[in-house]
Amino acid sequence: MSARELTNVAVAAGLLLAILTLAEVLRRSRLASAEATRKLVHALSGLEAAAFPWLFTTAWSVLALAGSYALLMALTMKTGALPSVHGVQRRTAGGLYYPVAVGVLFAFVGHRPEVYVSAILVLALADPAAALVGRPWGRTRYRVFGGTRSVEGSLAFALCALACLPLSLGLLTSLDPVAVLLWSLHVA
Numbered sequence: 001m002s003a004r005e006l007t008n009v010a011v012a013a014g015l016l017l018a019i020l021t022l023a024e025v026l027r028r029s030r031l032a033s034a035e036a037t038r039k040l041v042h043a044l045s046g047l048e049a050a051a052f053p054w055l056f057t058t059a060w061s062v063l064a065l066a067g068s069y070a071l072l073m074a075l076t077m078k079t080g081a082l083p084s085v086h087g088v089q090r091r092t093a094g095g096l097y098y099p100v101a102v103g104v105l106f107a108f109v110g111h112r113p114e115v116y117v118s119a120i121l122v123l124a125l126a127d128p129a130a131a132l133v134g135r136p137w138g139r140t141r142y143r144v145f146g147g148t149r150s151v152e153g154s155l156a157f158a159l160c161a162l163a164c165l166p167l168s169l170g171l172l173t174s175l176d177p178v179a180v181l182l183w184s185l186h187v188a
Helices: 003-028 034-050 059-079 094-109 113-137 151-172 177-187
Strands: 141-144 147-150
Touching: 003 034, 003 059, 034 094, 034 113, 059 094, 094 113, 113 147, 113 151, 147 151, 151 177
Parallel strands: none
Antiparallel strands: 141 147
């Protein structure tokens, strides 16, 4: 692994720790709830992950970073540390699945930034959008895979995905605008 790659891993790890620190400061100072800080970490760490194709030349760097982050999440979940991420009312393992998803996605399609960035932006931004709309304003509920969702939250997810996809596809491919719109509608 090159010195530049190692430096980028260290910088990315430091930024992830800074995001977690920011969330913890916000929660402890009562400026944000655990639910809000969890979504903040989700969005900011995802935006950082969207830059990985330009930071890392090998999937091993991202897999090491993602594995370390997943291990940190597992340890802090077990010990009760990081209530800014784990202090939500529901039981969730998303803090473990998220870095694993980033690492696996990068391993398979990191060499295709248009695919990787599109997927990461949807994961990073559409999921929090769904929760931020669905929790307070979701009235029409439905069940899927043993969980309850709202139509309103699902629409927020789709609209956010519809905004993310043209951005990434439009900037990272040579597709014409109609094709970008059709792909975005299809995925959203």
